[in-house]
Amino acid sequence: MKRLLSLAAIGAALACAPAQAEDINVKIGVLTDMSSLYADLGGPGSVVAAKLAIADFTKDHPNVKVELISGDHQNKADVGSNLANQWFDVDKVDMIIDTPNSGVALAVSQIAASKNKLFIGSGPAASDLTGSKCNANTIHWTYDTWMLANGTGKAIVKTGGDTWFFLTADYAFGHALERDTGEVVEKNGGKVLGKVRHPLNTADFSSFLLQAQSSKAKVIGLANAGGDTVNSIKQAAEFGIVKGGQKLAGLLVFASDINALGLQTAQGLTFTETWYWDMNDANRAWTKRWQEERKAAGKFPTMVHAGVYSGVLHYLKARAALGGSPDGKTVTAKMKELKTDDPLFGKGEIRVDGRKIHDAYLFEVKKPSESKHPGDFYTLKATIPAAEAFRPLKEGGCPLVSG
Amino acid sequence: MFEIFGIPSAALFGQLLIGLINGSFYALLSLGLAVIFGMLNIINFAHGAQYMLGAFAAYLLLELLGVNYWWALLVAPLIVGLIGVVIERTLLQWLYKLDHLYGLLLTFGLALVIEGLVRNRYGSAGLPYTVPESLTGGTNLGFMFLPNYRAWVIAASLGVCLATWFVIERTKLGAYLRAATENPTLVRAFGINVPLMITLTYGFGAALAAFAGVMAAPIYNVSPQMGSSLIIVVFAVVVIGGMGSIMGAIVTGFGLGIVEGLTKVFFPEASNTVIFVVMAIVLLVRPAGLFGRRT
Numbered sequence: 213m214k215r216l217l218s219l220a221a222i223g224a225a226l227a228c229a230p231a232q233a234e235d236i237n238v239k240i241g242v243l244t245d246m247s248s249l250y251a252d253l254g255g256p257g258s259v260v261a262a263k264l265a266i267a268d269f270t271k272d273h274p275n276v277k278v279e280l281i282s283g284d285h286q287n288k289a290d291v292g293s294n295l296a297n298q299w300f301d302v303d304k305v306d307m308i309i310d311t312p313n314s315g316v317a318l319a320v321s322q323i324a325a326s327k328n329k330l331f332i333g334s335g336p337a338a339s340d341l342t343g344s345k346c347n348a349n350t351i352h353w354t355y356d357t358w359m360l361a362n363g364t365g366k367a368i369v370k371t372g373g374d375t376w377f378f379l380t381a382d383y384a385f386g387h388a389l390e391r392d393t394g395e396v397v398e399k400n401g402g403k404v405l406g407k408v409r410h411p412l413n414t415a416d417f418s419s420f421l422l423q424a425q426s427s428k429a430k431v432i433g434l435a436n437a438g439g440d441t442v443n444s445i446k447q448a449a450e451f452g453i454v455k456g457g458q459k460l461a462g463l464l465v466f467a468s469d470i471n472a473l474g475l476q477t478a479q480g481l482t483f484t485e486t487w488y489w490d491m492n493d494a495n496r497a498w499t500k501r502w503q504e505e506r507k508a509a510g511k512f513p514t515m516v517h518a519g520v521y522s523g524v525l526h527y528l529k530a531r532a533a534l535g536g537s538p539d540g541k542t543v544t545a546k547m548k549e550l551k552t553d554d555p556l557f558g559k560g561e562i563r564v565d566g567r568k569i570h571d572a573y574l575f576e577v578k579k580p581s582e583s584k585h586p587g588d589f590y591t592l593k594a595t596i597p598a599a600e601a602f603r604p605l606k607e608g609g610c611p612l613v614s615g
Numbered sequence: 616m617f618e619i620f621g622i623p624s625a626a627l628f629g630q631l632l633i634g635l636i637n638g639s640f641y642a643l644l645s646l647g648l649a650v651i652f653g654m655l656n657i658i659n660f661a662h663g664a665q666y667m668l669g670a671f672a673a674y675l676l677l678e679l680l681g682v683n684y685w686w687a688l689l690v691a692p693l694i695v696g697l698i699g700v701v702i703e704r705t706l707l708q709w710l711y712k713l714d715h716l717y718g719l720l721l722t723f724g725l726a727l728v729i730e731g732l733v734r735n736r737y738g739s740a741g742l743p744y745t746v747p748e749s750l751t752g753g754t755n756l757g758f759m760f761l762p763n764y765r766a767w768v769i770a771a772s773l774g775v776c777l778a779t780w781f782v783i784e785r786t787k788l789g790a791y792l793r794a795a796t797e798n799p800t801l802v803r804a805f806g807i808n809v810p811l812m813i814t815l816t817y818g819f820g821a822a823l824a825a826f827a828g829v830m831a832a833p834i835y836n837v838s839p840q841m842g843s844s845l846i847i848v849v850f851a852v853v854v855i856g857g858m859g860s861i862m863g864a865i866v867t868g869f870g871l872g873i874v875e876g877l878t879k880v881f882f883p884e885a886s887n888t889v890i891f892v893v894m895a896i897v898l899l900v901r902p903a904g905l906f907g908r909r910t
Contacts, residue, residue, distance in 0.1 A: 248840060252740030382884050411887040415835050415844060418633045419879035419886075422759060426626055442741055442836045450746060450762045450834065452753055472836060474743030511738060 233275040238531055240266075240524060241305040243295060243320060244335065245312050246284035249413050249439030252468040253514045254312040254335045258282075260506045261517040262309065264498070265524035273532050281305065285316045287412065292316035296323045307332065307527055307543075310520050312438075314338035314385035318345055325349040329540040332527065334519030337437070337464060338388040339603060342567040346610035349540045351547065353568045354519030355486050357385070358603040360463050361392035363484030363572050363596055368431055368461050369400040376461075377429035378407035379420050379444055381436035389435040389463055405429045410436070417444045421451050430459060437464045442472045449477050466514040470589045475580040478589075486572045486601075487515035487556060488590055494555040512587045522554045523568075560598060565610040572601035629759030630876040636765045638872020639772035640827055644845065645852040645864040646776055647823035650783070653859035654796050654816040657707055657718035662849065663842025664726040665821045668695050669828025670837045671733060674742050684747035684833070691829045692822035699821025703814045726843070734839040741838035768830055775826065776865045783861055792816065851894045857907025867905060 242262050244254040259282045266278045281303065285292035292311065299305035300323065308324065311317040312335025324331035325347040332351045333341055339358040341350060376397050380386040386409065394404045405427045408420045421444065424432045432453065434444050441462055448460055462469075465483040489499040489512050498521070502513045530546040531538075538546075544566070552560040552568065560570040575590035583589070605613055644666060651659045672691035676682035682690060702725065710717045746764045753762040783789040792812060795802045799809045828842075835841055852871055856863030871890055878889040897905060 247734065248739065249838075250739075251734070252738045255739065408883050410883055413844060414887070415841065416633075416637055418636070418765075419630055419876055420883065422629045422633065423626065423880070425760070426629075439739075439741065439836050439838060439840075446836065447834060450753075450764060452760055452762070456760070468738070468740040472741040472743060472838070474745065476745060477743065508738070 234535055236276045236531055236535060237279075237537070238276060238307075238528065239279045239281070239303070239305045240527075241296075241299045241303075241308045242280065242282040242310050242520070243285055243292060243299075243308050243316075244282065244310045245287055246282075248287050250287065250312040250335065250437065252472075252511070253438055253466040254310050254516045254520075257502070257506055257511070257513060257517045258310045258334070258520045260502055261513065261520040262524045263505060264501055265521045265528070269525055269528040269532075273528070276528060276532055278528070285311065285313065287313045287316065289315045289319045293319045293323060296320045300324070300327045300329050306330065306531075306537075306540075309333075309523055309527075310335045310516070312336060312516060314341075314388065315383050317341065318384055321345065321347065321350040324540060327540075330527070330543055332523040334523055335516045337385050339392060339608070340384070340388055342563075342565045343603070343608035343610055346565050346608070346612055348566075348612060349544055351523070351544065351562055351566045351568060353523045354515050355484075355572070356567070356602070357389040357392045357463075359486075359572055359601050360389060360484050361396045362603075363574055363601065364461055364463055364482060365393045365396035365433075366400055367574055367594070368459070368482065369397055369402045373431040373459050373461070374400075374402035375429045376402060376404050376431045376433050377424045377427040378404070378433045378435050379417070379424060380407055380409045381412050381440055382409040383412055385437065386435045390433070393433055393435065393463055410440070412440070414440060415443060417447045418451065420444075421448055421453060425451065425453055425456070425458065430457075431461050432458055433461045433463055435463055438466070438469065439472075441465060442469050445469075445473055445481070446477055454480070466516070467512045467587070467589060468514050470577060471510075471512065471587075475578060475583055475589070478577045479579045481577040482574065482593070484572055484574055484596070485515050486570060487518040488573065488575065488592075489513055489518075490588060490590075491573075491592070498556060510586065512589075518556045522552070522557050525554050526550070526552050526562075563605055565605060565608055565613050567602055567605075567608075569598045569602055571598050572596040624758070626758075626880060627877075630880045631873055632756075632759060632761065633879075634873035634876025635869060636769055636872070637875060638869035639769050639776075640831060640845070640868075641849055641852050641872050642776050642865045642868025643772045643827040643830075644824060644849040645856065645868050646779055646861065647820040647827075648849060648853050649856070649859055649861055649864035650779065650823070651817055651820040652853070653861070654792055655703075655707070655718075655813055656711065656715065656796075657722065657817075658715055659817075659820065660719055660723035660846070661702070661725045661729070662722075662820075662824050663846030664729040665695055665699065665824035665842070666828040666831070666845065667733065667839060667842035668698070668729065669825025670744070670832040670835075670841060671737070671742075671828075672825065673829040673832045674744050674837050677744070684829070688826065688829050692825040695825035695828075696818040696822030700814055700818040702821075703817040707817065708810070708814075726846075730839050730843060737839065739838060739840065741836035741841075744832040744837050746833040764833060768834075771830065772827075775823070776868075779823070780861050780865060848890055851890045855890075855894050855897045855904055857904030860904065860906040860908075863904060863906030 307330040309332040314336040317336030334353045339356040341352045380390045462483045548562045574594040673687035750764040856867035879886045
């Protein structure tokens with residue numbers, strides 16, 4: 213009897229002790245394009261970025277146990293939806309992150325909302341994620357089409373590029389980018405002369421470029437991404453489009469694309485990004501770690517990778533602050549309440565519509581002669597302060613804002 | 616300038632020419648497929664991967680050894696052709712007596728492995744390869760700007776296609792080859808080394824794909840998936856032309872390039888699917904393909 217009592221006492225003591233450092237179990241899924249045209253701007257590099265964030269966070273919070281899984285959505289909304297459903301229902305994943313390809317991201321965002329889990333989009337661009345399609349379980353992290361349109365579009369219209377022709381990837385992302393950029397062009401006194409929509413993952417752009425050329429527009433806006441952008445820029449050079457006096461506007465360009473094009477072809481291209489690896493010491497140090505973990509010395513992380521790191525870090529902060537296993541809406545609310553602060557993006561915040569806010573930068577690609585070391589791609593032309601970089605809260609039409 | 620269906624004739628002629636250029640890639644690739652199918656009865660799904668390997672070989676030759684485009688045009692197909700010979704000797708030769716499906720599955724698996732390996736090493740965004748110095752620039756034809764490089768692509772591909780057709784249909788070597796596919800035992804009885812001929816044929820088919828790959832490197836993104844996105848279209852071309860028909864592969868290759876080019880003007884969103892629509896229609900009317908013979 214005595215022994216039983218003492219056992220009970222020990223048991224009670226053990227039960228109380230973890231109250232100070234209660235174990236928090238977290239499961240994160242990186243849903244991305246592992247094998248196709250967006251695999252270098254997200255893909256395995258995003259998984260590495262998430263790993264780094266987890267390592268950095270759990271170092272100071274050993275009570276947080278994080279499990280990481282990853283999957284390939286193959287740029288198909290149905291494949292992505294199936295994976296998301298399985299992860300949430302069967303594998304008990306708490307949060308899905310990354311997901312380049314706006315079509316897939318919009319689907320996953322809805323699934324996260326219906327199951328009250330969480331989705332953080334670092335890869336997708338469509339501004340609808342925090343606009344008409346916003347919900348209380350989605351955070352849009354790195355960039356969006358409104359920001360790209362205003363950053364690049366405005367800068368080019370102001371320097372005289374007032375007539376535009378769009379080459380648009382024919383799915384949610386391309387349409388959103390074309391719409392947002394078109395609005396910016398017209399608001400700033402320019403005119404959209406025409407557009408042509410090409411299927412996703414097209415190899416040959418010559419027909420489309422020929423149409424753009426004959427439109428006589430001063431600017432050809434590339435509302436596409438990844439391999440599609442690379443092919444259109446490469447073939448535009450071949451058809452003498454830039455030499456003929458027309459300007460190319462790469463509305464969404466990643467460091468991985470510049471790597472694929474080579475500076476010889478990409479030089480002079482102007483575009484907007486929210487993160488560049490060679491901008492400051494913190495970014496360079498992180499890039500080195502990323503390259504070592506990724507086992508790819510010649511590759512450079514993109515803003516999508518940086519966004520995954522920063523998103524995971526902030527998510528874990530919110531989870532540690534809440535403790536237990538709270539539902540998606542509670543975590544999202546906590547993430548919005550806490551100010552964001554990390555080595556890559558600095559200080560920022562998440563708005564009520566789910567939009568993460570930080571500075572954006574207007575870059576120009578260097579000439580081969582100006583590039584001093586591998587990955588030395590861009591010259592910084594302007595910094596767009598966080599307050600101006602993203603769509604004003606009221607204009608998105610997000611029900612969370614009006615309600 | 617007059618208009619056809621609301622499209623300025625200049626734009627239309629431009630698209631026709633562009634279609635012809637793309638068609639020359641289809642023709643080159645489907646020619647290799649047709650040769651391999653005609654001689655070996657293997658549906659070579661690794662053809663896209665061999666095309667991609669050609670482009671990567673050109674990149675590596677330039678990057679590591681400083682070998683320029685013109686030499687790459689010769690060396691890369693040789694390397695890939697040699698790899699083809701090894702594949703035939705070690706793997707394919709065991710399958711000839713089995714159903715077509717086994718060859719298809721094996722080559723499909725090979726393509727996935729090769730693509731996966733390249734993607735693992737070089738990533739998916741692709742590698743830079745520029746147009747050779749002597750072919751930069753272009754000519755203004757009035758209705759469109761024709762880059763010199765593209766003009767060269769049409770000429771080279773037409774030349775290679777016709778030469779291949781000539782060798783197979785009009786020479787003694789070609790006659791042996793065709794006879795060997797009909798009755799290998801009999802041809803062997805005449806003292807002709809049939810297995811060697813078959814091996815070299817596969818190597819040649821792979822080399823043709825690599826040749827197309829080197830030609831594609833300066834225009835398209837040199838990336839691991841460049842072959843897989845093209846191979847389905849090329850298969851459709853072969854099926855429309857008639858499996859195994861050399862002339863069918865060449866003519867439908869160019870023809871479908873043009874059909875696709877025109878679709879890009881009138882209804883760009885459908886440009887990826889138009890070839891399959893054509894395939895469905897052709898197969899309904901002529902199940903053996905346009906140039907195929909019923910067996």
